[in-house]
Amino acid sequence: EAGVVQSPRYKIIEKKQPVAFWCNPISGHNTLYWYRQNLGQGPELLIRYENEEAVDDSQLPKDRFSAERLKGVDSTLKIQPAELGDSAVYLCASSRQGSYGYTFGSGTRLTVV
Amino acid sequence: DQQVKQNSPSLSVQEGRISILNCDYTNSMFDYFLWYKKYPAEGPTFLISISSIKDKNEDGRFTVFLNKSAKHLSLHIVPSQPGDSAVYFCGVAGTSYGKLTFGQGTILTVHP
Numbered sequence: 324e325a326g327v328v329q330s331p332r333y334k335i336i337e338k339k340q341p342v343a344f345w346c347n348p349i350s351g352h353n354t355l356y357w358y359r360q361n362l363g364q365g366p367e368l369l370i371r372y373e374n375e376e377a378v379d380d381s382q383l384p385k386d387r388f389s390a391e392r393l394k395g396v397d398s399t400l401k402i403q404p405a406e407l408g409d410s411a412v413y414l415c416a417s418s419r420q421g422s423y424g425y426t427f428g429s430g431t432r433l434t435v436v
Numbered sequence: 437d438q439q440v441k442q443n444s445p446s447l448s449v450q451e452g453r454i455s456i457l458n459c460d461y462t463n464s465m466f467d468y469f470l471w472y473k474k475y476p477a478e479g480p481t482f483l484i485s486i487s488s489i490k491d492k493n494e495d496g497r498f499t500v501f502l503n504k505s506a507k508h509l510s511l512h513i514v515p516s517q518p519g520d521s522a523v524y525f526c527g528v529a530g531t532s533y534g535k536l537t538f539g540q541g542t543i544l545t546v547h548p
Contacts, residue, residue: 327479340529354534365525365538366480379535415481423529423536425467427479 327428348417442539459526
């Protein structure tokens with residue numbers, strides 16, 4: 324079974340520029356998560372999807388962050404405009420509905436300069 | 437307000453010995469607990485879990501212990517191997533359906 328695929332692996336942008344991350348979850352996994360991991364910290368949930376519906380986006384900074392999961396499969400996470408404090412690893416994970424055994428992708432390491 | 441804490445940022449162990457990683461949580465409503473392992477440049481991978489109705493779950497060299505009264509869980513690895521060197525995150529769930537909250541992680545180094 325193919326794992327969770329994320330792209331790009333690395334991204335360096337200047338502050339105030341936009342950036343987008345893409346995630347392809349494991350086939351058949353209804354639930355998709357975007358987590359952000361700051362250096363030396365654990366992953367923190369940004370948004371959770373059940374199929375195409377965002378069911379928990381309480382931690383998503385909605386003034387600059389947006390996400391979508393069209394057709395309940397792939398998902399994109401966008402930041403516009405990026406700030407220096409957005410530098411982090413952005414992790415996508417997926418699971419079968421109701422399961423906590425998430426499968427994570429390798430993440431996108433974002434550096435904002 | 438940190439609901440999940442891993443107070444040891446790092447742990448160094450000799451190969452063959454036991455590694456004990458600890459995790460404390462604050463909310464007694466959490467009812468499902470997991471450990472994830474993370475290698476550099478990879479995403480975390482699921483290792484072992486335990487529900488609140490148990491106090492121990494074992495899978496090969498890995499055992500997770502849960503002490504609900506102390507709101508504490510631990511991961512025991514025995515015997516430790518150099519390939520176990522990684523960052524270990526505890527994750528807790530139960531207060532919000534589908535949401536895992538992670539600790540800060542502990543870097544385990546197993547020396548040959």
